[in-house]
Amino acid sequence: MLSEFQFLIEGLQVITWQMVLMWAIGGLLIWLAIKKNFEPTLLLPMGFGAILVNLPLSGVIGENGIVTWLFEKGIDVYEVFPIVLFIGIGAMIDFGPLLSNPRMLLFGGAAQFGIFLTVVLAVLLGFDMKDAMSAGVIGAADGPTSIMVSQELQSNYMGAIAVAAYSYMALVPVIQPVCIRLVTTKKERMIRMPYNPAKVSKTTRILFPIIVTFIADLIAPDSVALVGFLMFGNLIRESGCLESLSQTAQGPLANLITIFLGITIAYQMRAEVFVTGGTLLVMALGLFAFIFDTIGGVLFAKLLNLFLPKDKKINPMVGGAGISAFPMSARVIQKMALKEDNQNHLLMHAVGANVAGQIGSVVAGGIILSLAPQFLGL
Amino acid sequence: MMQNIFFTLSVLFQSALGEVTDTDLINSLKLMLFGMVGILIVMIFIWIVIAVLNRLPSKDNKQGK
Numbered sequence: 001m002l003s004e005f006q007f008l009i010e011g012l013q014v015i016t017w018q019m020v021l022m023w024a025i026g027g028l029l030i031w032l033a034i035k036k037n038f039e040p041t042l043l044l045p046m047g048f049g050a051i052l053v054n055l056p057l058s059g060v061i062g063e064n065g066i067v068t069w070l071f072e073k074g075i076d077v078y079e080v081f082p083i084v085l086f087i088g089i090g091a092m093i094d095f096g097p098l099l100s101n102p103r104m105l106l107f108g109g110a111a112q113f114g115i116f117l118t119v120v121l122a123v124l125l126g127f128d129m130k131d132a133m134s135a136g137v138i139g140a141a142d143g144p145t146s147i148m149v150s151q152e153l154q155s156n157y158m159g160a161i162a163v164a165a166y167s168y169m170a171l172v173p174v175i176q177p178v179c180i181r182l183v184t185t186k187k188e189r190m191i192r193m194p195y196n197p198a199k200v201s202k203t204t205r206i207l208f209p210i211i212v213t214f215i216a217d218l219i220a221p222d223s224v225a226l227v228g229f230l231m232f233g234n235l236i237r238e239s240g241c242l243e244s245l246s247q248t249a250q251g252p253l254a255n256l257i258t259i260f261l262g263i264t265i266a267y268q269m270r271a272e273v274f275v276t277g278g279t280l281l282v283m284a285l286g287l288f289a290f291i292f293d294t295i296g297g298v299l300f301a302k303l304l305n306l307f308l309p310k311d312k313k314i315n316p317m318v319g320g321a322g323i324s325a326f327p328m329s330a331r332v333i334q335k336m337a338l339k340e341d342n343q344n345h346l347l348m349h350a351v352g353a354n355v356a357g358q359i360g361s362v363v364a365g366g367i368i369l370s371l372a373p374q375f376l377g378l
Numbered sequence: 379m380m381q382n383i384f385f386t387l388s389v390l391f392q393s394a395l396g397e398v399t400d401t402d403l404i405n406s407l408k409l410m411l412f413g414m415v416g417i418l419i420v421m422i423f424i425w426i427v428i429a430v431l432n433r434l435p436s437k438d439n440k441q442g443k
Contacts, residue, residue, distance in 0.1 A: 105421040106422075112413075123402045123403050123406040208428065364417055367413050
């Protein structure tokens, strides 16, 4: 008689400690999102998704599972979710501070240094090139880029990479001040930078996204999916005649994709692929990448200062804002500058560098994808 | 000489994850070089484009004058 009701406890019988660990990790992500406000839009769906896909005999994964279907259609084949999300991100970005102060672009490039240094470290730790490259891209401080690159390279650590990318982004206000203080003197942090922005015409704002797409394609063709969609979103914003589409891209579209992206990424958080030693190392590598992005940007500013006249020196902290975490990084720099000298306003310079970092991160992702065939023998 | 250095490095960093190959190590260093140079070239190109765009005569500027 009891054996007739065996089906009621089938689920209980297949619970493993790895599943329980994943429920705890899912719970932790939800807690970080709600209590600590750490990138809640992504960490909460990812946290719940982590629980969902790790339930015993979960119906959301497998041949007819909805999460499997979402992953296959939304990420696996054409990376639809991360790429479409870029339309929304592009529509949110005001490139004005960068267009009026374009030298900040250099920091958007220099602050990607952590990505490449992390690839070297990952290789030294024993990761193969595809996983090393994917782990390095956490340093792009750009969730969709990290997801897209790791998926395109078929990394085994995509779940960990997404968690690391979004968690560390939320930790920028903690990570960056420590790194910046480590490599700058008080005198350097007190350098003042007058802000005299050039006037930016509407024509410039409209032509900018179109021309950047061309440049990205000519130099790193694989970056054009990322850069192109980012710039498409920005063109909608700047066109001035598509206000409704711009608002839709910034709001409903971005929100909708974010909801699905978070829960879909959880597909890669199944216990059998997530609970490995490599996951912990990937998380550590992500932190390393963020640290050396900041340090790379700051040291590059210091290098430039060697060649600049005394009245044109750059506050090296601005270089640290060249990462993609917008606008947190710019705010951190402004706060640090005011702490050293309450009359030193670096916000607009930092915003320029921060916006440049958004371009830099997608270009870095694209360059990695362009170089991957050469290094992976594809 | 360089090969000896890479060999020593890879032996030093043998990890639980797997064997570190000299090829991967050299490739990762090449990636760092090409990647950083590539990004800086893209950024400089974009800088030049912005500089040119900012010099274009525009309706806004004329109105300003």
